[in-house]
Amino acid sequence: MSETANMEKHSFQTEVKQLLHIMVHSLYSNKEIFLRELISNAADAVDKLRFKSLDDSSLIADDPDFKIRITTDEKAGTVTISDNGIGMTKDDLISNLGTIARSGTAEFLTQLSGDQKKDANLIGQFGVGFYSGFIVADKMTVVSKAAGTDEAHQWVSSGEGEFEIAAAERATRGTDIILHLKQEEKEFLSEWRLRSIIGKYSDHISVPVEMLKPAEPAEEGKEPEPSTEFEAVNKATALWTRSKSDISDEDYKEFYKHISHDFAEPMTWAHNKVEGKQEYTSLLYIPKNAPYDLWNRERSRGVKLYVQRVFIMDDAEQFLPIYLRFVRGVLDSNDLPLNVSREILQDSSVTQSLKNACVKRVLSMLEKTAKNKPEDYQHFWQQFGSVMKEGLGEDFSNRETIAGLMRFASTHNDDQTQNVSLDDYIGRMTEGQDKIYYITAESFETAKNSPHLEVFRKKGIEVLLLSDRIDEWAISHLTDFKEKKLVSVTQGDLDLGNLEDEKEKQEREQVEKENQPLAERFKEVLAERVKEVKVTTRLTDSPACVVSSEGEMSAQMARLMASAGQEAPEVKPVFEFNPEHPLVKRAAEQSGDDFNDWTLFLFDQAMLAESGSLKDPGTFTRRLNALLLK
Structure with missing residues (x-):
C-alpha cells in the first residue's frame, strides 16, 4: 500500500x-x-x-x-x-x-x-x-x-x-x-x-x-520482541453447525445481531437440525422490533442460504412467504446443488419442502410465545400484526393457524389494544351464539361508536372492532374459525340465530309490516342513492343506519380502493331505519319538502356515522340548521 x-x-x-x-x-x-x-x-x-x-x-x-x-x-x-x-x-x-x-x-x-x-x-x-x-x-x-x-x-x-x-x-x-x-x-x-x-x-x-x-516475555533488562x-x-466455526448444548443464549443473540445488523435482541429463535429424507439445519429468529421499512413489500428479505456450509446468497426469499418478511436467520441445506440460482430455487421441489418446514417452524415459535409469554407476544403483535394479517389471504394451508395468532380490539375492552384472540372470543360467547361478529371501520373510534353495535350491546354480545387499513381485505379471506362463521354486522340482513327467540321474531315481522308504507316513502325520496330501504333490527338508540348487501363489496373496501387510486364499483347502501326513534316518528309526520329534508337528513346522518365523512358536508350542515330553526 x-x-x-x-x-x-x-x-x-x-x-x-x-x-x-x-x-x-x-x-x-x-x-x-x-x-x-x-x-x-x-x-x-x-x-x-x-x-x-x-x-x-x-x-x-x-x-x-x-x-x-x-x-x-x-x-x-x-x-x-x-x-x-x-x-x-x-x-x-x-x-x-x-x-x-x-x-x-x-x-x-x-x-x-x-x-x-x-x-x-x-x-x-x-x-x-x-x-x-x-x-x-x-x-x-x-x-x-x-x-x-x-x-x-x-x-x-x-x-x-x-x-x-x-x-x-x-x-x-x-x-x-x-x-x-x-x-x-x-x-x-x-x-x-x-x-x-x-x-x-x-x-x-x-x-x-x-x-x-x-x-x-523478554529476559530481564531486555525489550520484548x-x-x-x-x-x-x-472459534471460527459456523454457529448453526454447532450442537445446541454448546451454544449459550448470548451466542444466539450476538449471531442474530451479526446477520440482521439490529441492535436489539431477538424476541425468540428456533435452531433445528433435520436428518432423514431431507437434511438441513435452520436457525430462524423473530425480531423484537419492526424495521422502519416493514411495509415495503419490495424490500430485500429472506434468510441467508448456505449449501453444505458454503454461503450462497444473503436474501433467499423463496423459503418464507412475504407476510413473514420480518424473519431473519440461516438455512443450510445438504440437498440443493452448490451452483443453485434464484431461478432453480423458484422451481425446486426441495425449496417448497424447506419453505413449508420453515413456515411451520416460525408459526410454532409464535404459538409458543403467545401461550408462554403473552406480554412478549402482545409487543410482537403491535410491531408485526398488520403484516401477519396478510397471511390470511396468501397462505391458505396455514390459514387456521394464522387466524389463531390474530389479535383484535373488541367491545369486551374499553381501549383499542388488540389483545383479543378468536379463542378468547369463542370462550366468551353467550349461550346460543354460533357466530363471530365483527365490524370494520376507518378508525377505532368510528368502529366503537357505530350504531350497528347497539343491538349487540343490548344483548351482551361481543363484537370485534377492526380498524387497520388491511383488516377489510384480510378478514374477507377468513370465512370461519373452528366451525364458527365470521359475520360482519354491517353487511346483509342481521341474523342473530338462536339469540333471538320466537316472540322477538314475531314482533319484528309485525313492525316491518306496519312500517312498510314509511319505507316506501323514504325510498321514493332517496331513489338512486340507495339499493333498498327497510326497517332495522340493529338499532336501539339511533334513528337510522346504512349497510351493504350480502355478497357485495363493503363501503369500507370501496373507500380503501379509491384511496389507493384503484377504480371501485359504485356501492349503493341499504338504508335501515328505526321506527321507534323520535326523529323517525317526526319525519313520518311531515309531508312535501319537509319530509324530503328529514329523509335526506336521516340518510346523511347515517352515512356520516358509517364512514366518518360526507361527499357534501355543506349541504348537510345547511339542512340540519334549517331543521333546527324550524
Whole structure:
C-alpha cells in the first residue's frame, strides 16, 4: 500500500451525511459495536468470494485460506481490519461507501427525533454497517482490490460530506479498512480490548479472525520482541453447525445481531437440525422490533442460504412467504446443488419442502410465545400484526393457524389494544351464539361508536372492532374459525340465530309490516342513492343506519380502493331505519319538502356515522340548521 496522487473528490449522498451525523451522536454509549459491524462486513466479503470461486477457482488460487486480520499501530493511532474476500472495484467503492442503497432512507431519517436513546434504536433497525467506523474514527481509509483484477483503489473520508478516490497499491485481493482513531478513542489500540470485543461479538463468525500472538516475555533488562505470528481469536466455526448444548443464549443473540445488523435482541429463535429424507439445519429468529421499512413489500428479505456450509446468497426469499418478511436467520441445506440460482430455487421441489418446514417452524415459535409469554407476544403483535394479517389471504394451508395468532380490539375492552384472540372470543360467547361478529371501520373510534353495535350491546354480545387499513381485505379471506362463521354486522340482513327467540321474531315481522308504507316513502325520496330501504333490527338508540348487501363489496373496501387510486364499483347502501326513534316518528309526520329534508337528513346522518365523512358536508350542515330553526 502506498500514498497516492490524482485523488477524485465525490460528495456523499445527502442521506449518508444526515445518518452519519445522527449516528455518531446517538451511539456514543455503545462505541465498540464498530468492530462487530466491520468484522461482519469482512465475513460477508469472504462468503461472497467463496461462493464465486465455486465457478472460478482461479480467484483464490494465490491465497485459498480465508481470514480476517485485526492489527493496530500505536504510533499512527490506527486500527486496521483486513480481509482476503471478494474486494471492491473503484465503482464498488463509490456506490457501496458513498450511498445508502436502501429504499425509504429519507422517510426513515424523518423519524429520527433527536432523542439519543430512541434514535439509537431506530438506527439499529436501519443497520449501520461500514459507517459505524466513524463512531470512533475521525478519518477512515479503505484500500481494496477486487478478486480477479489487477487494480487497487483507495477511498478516504472524514465522514463530513466528501470522500476521495484514487488508485492505490495492494499486493493481493481483499480490503483493508484503516480507522484513524479520535484522540479520545485510543483505548481501542489496546490488543486486550480488541480481543475482548471480538470474543463478545464475533466468536460465531465462521471465518478465522486473527490477531498477532502476544509477545513472549523478554529476559530481564531486555525489550520484548514483537510477535510476527498470527492466531485466531474466535472459534471460527459456523454457529448453526454447532450442537445446541454448546451454544449459550448470548451466542444466539450476538449471531442474530451479526446477520440482521439490529441492535436489539431477538424476541425468540428456533435452531433445528433435520436428518432423514431431507437434511438441513435452520436457525430462524423473530425480531423484537419492526424495521422502519416493514411495509415495503419490495424490500430485500429472506434468510441467508448456505449449501453444505458454503454461503450462497444473503436474501433467499423463496423459503418464507412475504407476510413473514420480518424473519431473519440461516438455512443450510445438504440437498440443493452448490451452483443453485434464484431461478432453480423458484422451481425446486426441495425449496417448497424447506419453505413449508420453515413456515411451520416460525408459526410454532409464535404459538409458543403467545401461550408462554403473552406480554412478549402482545409487543410482537403491535410491531408485526398488520403484516401477519396478510397471511390470511396468501397462505391458505396455514390459514387456521394464522387466524389463531390474530389479535383484535373488541367491545369486551374499553381501549383499542388488540389483545383479543378468536379463542378468547369463542370462550366468551353467550349461550346460543354460533357466530363471530365483527365490524370494520376507518378508525377505532368510528368502529366503537357505530350504531350497528347497539343491538349487540343490548344483548351482551361481543363484537370485534377492526380498524387497520388491511383488516377489510384480510378478514374477507377468513370465512370461519373452528366451525364458527365470521359475520360482519354491517353487511346483509342481521341474523342473530338462536339469540333471538320466537316472540322477538314475531314482533319484528309485525313492525316491518306496519312500517312498510314509511319505507316506501323514504325510498321514493332517496331513489338512486340507495339499493333498498327497510326497517332495522340493529338499532336501539339511533334513528337510522346504512349497510351493504350480502355478497357485495363493503363501503369500507370501496373507500380503501379509491384511496389507493384503484377504480371501485359504485356501492349503493341499504338504508335501515328505526321506527321507534323520535326523529323517525317526526319525519313520518311531515309531508312535501319537509319530509324530503328529514329523509335526506336521516340518510346523511347515517352515512356520516358509517364512514366518518360526507361527499357534501355543506349541504348537510345547511339542512340540519334549517331543521333546527324550524
